[in-house]
Amino acid sequence: MENILEVKDLRVSYHTYAGEVQSVRGVSFNVERGEALAIVGESGCGKSVTVRAVMGLIKGPTGEVKPGSSILYNGEEILNYNKKQWSAYRGAEAAIIFQDALTALNPTMTVGKQIAENLIIHKNLNKQEALAEATEMLRVVGIPEPEKRVKQYPHEFSGGMRQRVMIAIAFACDPKLLIADEPTTALDVTIQAQILDVISDLQKQHGTSVILITHDLGVVANIAKHIVVMYSGMIIEKGLCEEIFYQPKHPYTWSLLNAVPRLDLENKQDLVAIEGTPPDLIAPPKGCPFSTRCKYCMNICNERMPEFTSFGGEHKAACWLHHPMAANSIKESGLEFPFELGGVENE
Amino acid sequence: MSEKPVVLEVSHLKKYFKAGANAVLKAVDDVTFNIHEGETLGLVGESGCGKTTCGRTCIALYDKTDGMVKYKGQDVHTLKGKELKAFRKDAQMIFQDPYASLNPRMTVADIIAEGIDIHGLAANHKERTEKVYHYLDLVGLNKEHANRFVHEFSGGQRQRIGIARALAVEPKFIMCDEPISALDVSIQAQIVNLLIRLQKDMGLTYLFVAHDLSMVKHISDRIAVMYLGVVAELTTSAELYDHPLHPYTQALLSAIPIPDPEIERKRSANRIKLEGDVPSPINPPAGCRFKGRCKYATELCDKQVPELKEVSPGHFVACHLY
Ligand SMILES: Nc1ncnc2c1ncn2[C@@H]1O[C@H](COP(=O)(O)OP(=O)(O)OP(=O)(O)O)[C@@H](O)[C@H]1O
Numbered sequence: 027m028e029n030i031l032e033v034k035d036l037r038v039s040y041h042t043y044a045g046e047v048q049s050v051r052g053v054s055f056n057v058e059r060g061e062a063l064a065i066v067g068e069s070g071c072g073k074s075v076t077v078r079a080v081m082g083l084i085k086g087p088t089g090e091v092k093p094g095s096s097i098l099y100n101g102e103e104i105l106n107y108n109k110k111q112w113s114a115y116r117g118a119e120a121a122i123i124f125q126d127a128l129t130a131l132n133p134t135m136t137v138g139k140q141i142a143e144n145l146i147i148h149k150n151l152n153k154q155e156a157l158a159e160a161t162e163m164l165r166v167v168g169i170p171e172p173e174k175r176v177k178q179y180p181h182e183f184s185g186g187m188r189q190r191v192m193i194a195i196a197f198a199c200d201p202k203l204l205i206a207d208e209p210t211t212a213l214d215v216t217i218q219a220q221i222l223d224v225i226s227d228l229q230k231q232h233g234t235s236v237i238l239i240t241h242d243l244g245v246v247a248n249i250a251k252h253i254v255v256m257y258s259g260m261i262i263e264k265g266l267c268e269e270i271f272y273q274p275k276h277p278y279t280w281s282l283l284n285a286v287p288r289l290d291l292e293n294k295q296d297l298v299a300i301e302g303t304p305p306d307l308i309a310p311p312k313g314c315p316f317s318t319r320c321k322y323c324m325n326i327c328n329e330r331m332p333e334f335t336s337f338g339g340e341h342k343a344a345c346w347l348h349h350p351m352a353a354n355s356i357k358e359s360g361l362e363f364p365f366e367l368g369g370v371e372n373e
Numbered sequence: 374m375s376e377k378p379v380v381l382e383v384s385h386l387k388k389y390f391k392a393g394a395n396a397v398l399k400a401v402d403d404v405t406f407n408i409h410e411g412e413t414l415g416l417v418g419e420s421g422c423g424k425t426t427c428g429r430t431c432i433a434l435y436d437k438t439d440g441m442v443k444y445k446g447q448d449v450h451t452l453k454g455k456e457l458k459a460f461r462k463d464a465q466m467i468f469q470d471p472y473a474s475l476n477p478r479m480t481v482a483d484i485i486a487e488g489i490d491i492h493g494l495a496a497n498h499k500e501r502t503e504k505v506y507h508y509l510d511l512v513g514l515n516k517e518h519a520n521r522f523v524h525e526f527s528g529g530q531r532q533r534i535g536i537a538r539a540l541a542v543e544p545k546f547i548m549c550d551e552p553i554s555a556l557d558v559s560i561q562a563q564i565v566n567l568l569i570r571l572q573k574d575m576g577l578t579y580l581f582v583a584h585d586l587s588m589v590k591h592i593s594d595r596i597a598v599m600y601l602g603v604v605a606e607l608t609t610s611a612e613l614y615d616h617p618l619h620p621y622t623q624a625l626l627s628a629i630p631i632p633d634p635e636i637e638r639k640r641s642a643n644r645i646k647l648e649g650d651v652p653s654p655i656n657p658p659a660g661c662r663f664k665g666r667c668k669y670a671t672e673l674c675d676k677q678v679p680e681l682k683e684v685s686p687g688h689f690v691a692c693h694l695y
Pocket residue numbers: 040041042047048049067068069070071072073074075076088241307
């Protein structure tokens with residue numbers, strides 16, 4: 027299948043007083059046209075910075091997309107875009123829904139005007155047409171009494187309704203690529219289910235390609251075709267949704283899946299906790315980024331970054347355990363593993 | 374569980390706030406439950422439904438508007454002097470926000486020892502220091518952390534400091550107000566495991582407030598589901614999961630995503646969808662507060678408030694369907 031987006035070796039740093047924060051350290055993934063890709067990982071691992079780079083929102087002087095990074099949109103290098111090209115791309119081609127709808131919306135403008143703004147710029151509608159379209163969009167995302175609501179301000183909306191407004195703004199110009207950066211993290215579960223339904227319905231109707239960011243794997247189980255697991259600015263595992271859930275190959279992915287209590291699990295059992303905290307991105311470890319917290323860590327893990335091992339198809343994980351040379355040392359260790367070791371021969 | 378003595382007895386508790394000149398915000402409006410010794414009672418519900426207010430009123434951080442809270446038989450809102458001080462030592466709280474709830478200008482040792490000093494639990498400086506080290510160790514931190522300041526710690530570590538502070542006065546009862554909501558999934562498990570272990574070792578009783586039903590189910594013996602200031606359903610956590618009765622509980626359980634694509638695919642077809650938002654507690658709907666979002670609502674639900682009824686042993690529900 028054809029890719030709408032190809033991210034290759036993306037590196038992004040922020041230059042701060044404390045030093046260079048290497049927020050994204052060589053990330054590569056593709057988004058298939060019309061499909062949803064999920065990026066999963068804990069706070070600070072670089073999810074937002076990655077998609078901000080895709081939207082052209084890494085701003086100097088502190089932010090820097092490192093030379094050698096590449097982002098192809100429909101085969102075209104967008105990192106070389108000028109200002110005019112970026113603004114044509116944003117809104118019409120690619121749109122983003124931010125995590126915090128309250129700060130992303132303009133408090134001094136009615137929600138109708140905020141939706142209409144993009145329609146006027148990108149679709150050449152006049153003011154009246156745009157407002158009518160905005161009302162229709164509010165109806166589509168499930169806001170009751172849209173004729174009345176379109177004239178109201180963001181503070182008159184609840185958290186869930188504001189997030190719907192954000193979705194309406196993002197979908198107004200019918201973007202080909204929609205990025206949703208934790209669209210439901212601040213919301214209650216019942217509202218979260220509503221919002222995810224709206225996004226997934228719109229995606230199916232319009233054939234939109236979606237990047238969905240979350241730290242909750244449960245959220246993406248039914249939406250994403252592909253999943254990318256990030257840790258400390260890098261991708262440590264990626265593959266089809268089923269592969270990640272049923273055959274996780276990286277100790278971090280496996281722990282993440284087992285750190286949340288399942289409703290069908292016995293009460294008060296020990297959960298699989300991951301001890302420690304993620305590494306500092308100003309001085310990331312030279313070896314495997316997970317080595318400080320991994321209970322299977324070997325000598326090599328502290329010394330050298332593991333490369334990706336392939337498990338067939340697109341399923342890949344970066345962990346030394348799967349390296350053929352590790353087999354002996356693992357046997358000696360006598361450790362037991364919750365997953366099968368070793369990859370397939372390089373295709 | 375029920376053979377154990379009741380530690381906290383909450384009956385028809387109400388807590389209203391003034392909201393502007395003439396309006397009253399009914400944050401907690403007739404809540405009844407008991408907590409037994411060594412038990413964890415989970416309190417769940419959507420944001421703004423009154424969980425924090427209820428918990429804080431239970432440990433007398435807020436005055437009550439009406440009803441009664443008894444701790445070991447004593448009305449907590451009439452305690453004074455020595456008795457109040459003893460209650461303040463017995464009943465502790467762990468806060469939702471590990472960033473805002475610890476004083477940034479105090480060392481970790483002073484934060485933990487504050488209660489030890491107030492209640493005179495250490496005879497001398499040496500004993501005080503030993504106690505601080507003991508509690509640091511208990512929550513998985515170490516001596517070296519004692520003289521540092523809070524900003525040097527991660528969210529999970531700060532939550533551990535908050536737990537050590539609460540434990541340092543040797544409490545019997547802890548109200549945990551969303552102690553893990555602000556933390557990453559990988560850290561949440563650390564804290565939940567710790568809370569469960571401490572409970573087993575020290576016989577603590579918990580009121581565990583959260584909006585994440587899967588974590589609450591995991592840690593709780595019984596669960597009270599709140600909706601807009603009232604208890605909708607109350608039963609053991611296994612029963613709540615296997616036989617949810619209140620339409621709101623059913624919707625809440627159905628909305629929780631399960632990290633398993635095949636199960637999710639099947640569930641999503643039959644998902645119970647809740648329309649709309651939680652109404653305002655300033656003018657809560659008459660009759661059943663859930664009626665505006667409930668697909669079973671009848672005329673009766675419009676007119677009459679459903680009472681919390683025991684429909685099978687230990688299973689309480691406030692809904693006209695039962
Ligand atoms: N403007 C900035 N200046 C300096 N550092 C930044 C900036 N934005 C992000 N960072 C750093 O880059 C790293 C990655 O941040 P990012 O926001 O991408 O994390 P995230 O995975 O989206 O986390 P969360 O789940 O908390 O949203 C973090 O260490 C963060 O502190």
